[in-house]
């Protein structure tokens with residue numbers, strides 16, 4: 001049984017590597033095709049119901065990218081990300097319903113408020129490790145929910161916030177029907193992805209990965225580990241808040257029960273299934289896990305059993321997640337790096353590098 | 361004044377004096393070997409030098425400045441870098457990434473440079489990658505740049521640790537049993553490499569068990585036993601020192 005599975009696995013791996021080679025050879029073509037597909041999706045999509053699911057996939061991808069920075073890249077497990085999602089949603093919902101502020105003003109404010117929440121949670125807790133951090137973040141999630149439930153004068157308590165206005169640009173309302181919400185999601189998703197890629201492919205990304213791999217060794221390389229863990233957490237909270245704000249204006253009604261522990265688990269599952277320490281895995285994980293319950297709707301309540309089984313199987317046979325683990329492809333050097341310089345010149349030029357570069 | 365001055369440092373773990381009032385001086389451009397039986401306190405001494413352990417007593421002065429009670433991060437920035445006896449690479453990262461992480465403190469661009477991938481960012485990234493390749497080339501790991509650290513053979517992992525320490529722009533390298541687990545040929549090559557580093561101006565403190573290596577390479581040798589320094593001197597003096605021979609032969613080590 002195990003052997004059969006392993007065999008099957010191998011052919012899949014072969015198949016994927018062929019596809020990957022093809023992709024590397026024709027990167028531009030793929031990119032253009034993808035762009036066209038993204039633009040045309042709402043016209044191909046058979047119904048608004050499907051389009052709404054696609055938008056939810058986008059929201060969860062943003063959330064997973066955000067949590068992925070903390071959990072996938074830095075190795076810090078957070079069970080509290082639903083709270084940043086909630087903070088973003090409530091901030092934007094309240095600002096727009098009470099003060100009539102435009103979506104494009106409330107969104108950055110919401111993200112910043114969520115980031116401040118991330119700072120408040122991250123500063124005291126990120127010195128904790130493993131299980132303790134998970135429990136502390138879980139606790140924070142409950143605290144936020146309790147505040148939303150009980151601070152009735154502001155949050156309207158268990159009744160939630162309703163009649164949240166749609167996003168609008170110069171009086172033009174973005175709706176599902178005119179595809180505005182879909183394209184807005186795409187813009188936010190691209191923004192998040194671009195930031196994450198930039199971070200990951202820099203000294204900061206390397207510092208985060210070093211912390212994940214061996215925190216003591218990272219310290220010994222001069223990395224200020226607490227600083228980077230908190231920074232990653234704050235950035236992560238920022239984008240979770242962004243996703244929350246968008247969600248509020250998409251659904252137009254939120255209450256404290258929208259943002260419970262299950263949501264945190266859902267985001268974490270996407271990160272793990274997609275592959276820790278990957279960007280593309282977050283897209284795939286989110287597409288699978290968000291659409292799964294919809295695809296399996298015919299199974300009614302049993303679908304969550306299937307869902308659970310899939311996750312367990314995954315952990316058993318591919319614990320690094322679908323896209324995670326070591327890559328077959330080469331490391332991508334920044335363009336301009338020369339692999340084979342005149343070696344007679346460089347062979348033992350190990351003498352201390354003259355520090356010419358300026359900067360902070 | 362010596363480049364590195366260790367003045368009467370001790371480290372107690374509960375009742376155990378793992379290092380007991382050890383003093384030593386290291387001059388610039390020297391290879392100093394620290395030897396002694398297992399459990400003598402050599403690694404603990406390194407841990408104190410690099411800020412991993414707080415001192416119980418004593419002082420450490422590097423380049424005229426006290427560095428004890430400084431954080432490990434501050435100490436690397438001042439120019440002391442180390443390797444670990446039980447290899448501590450970043451296993452699931454590529455060889456080149458391991459070296460780039462060593463350069464972290466000297467990779468100086470801001471968060472905004474990162475987000476907007478400014479010209480400065482791209483220029484510095486290319487420079488650092490280029491230097492990482494050069495370092496790996498000089499230590500014979502260039503063909504492994506793309507590989508993951510965990511996949512490297514044992515000897516290569518030890519060399520990668522040295523490459524990573526060099527990449528911090530350290531002035532003093534503390535190598536904790538770098539030849540452990542290497543075959544004779546590998547350890548011979550490593551010896552040559554360490555000598556070349558010295559000739560480049562690096563100062564090296566080496567913990568090593570292989571007496572051939574130690575006698576061959578060291579400018580001076582410091583012997584520690586039960587946390588105490590029992591001898592110090594030129595290789596030929598140490599080889600004939602009675603207390604050292606006792607420490608090594610008189611016990612069932």
Ligand SMILES: Nc1ncnc2c1ncn2[C@@H]1O[C@H](COP(=O)(O)OP(=O)(O)O)[C@@H](O)[C@H]1O
Pocket residue numbers: 373378396397398399400401402403404405
């Ligand atoms: N973190 C620690 N806690 C308690 N005891 C320790 C610790 N580190 C080292 N020791 C003890 O200190 C002594 C010296 O260890 P070590 O410095 O590793 O020796 P060496 O490197 O010379 O073999 C040993 O008896 C060891 O058990």
Ligand SMILES: [Mg+2]
Pocket residue numbers: 402403404445
């Ligand atoms: Mg030791």
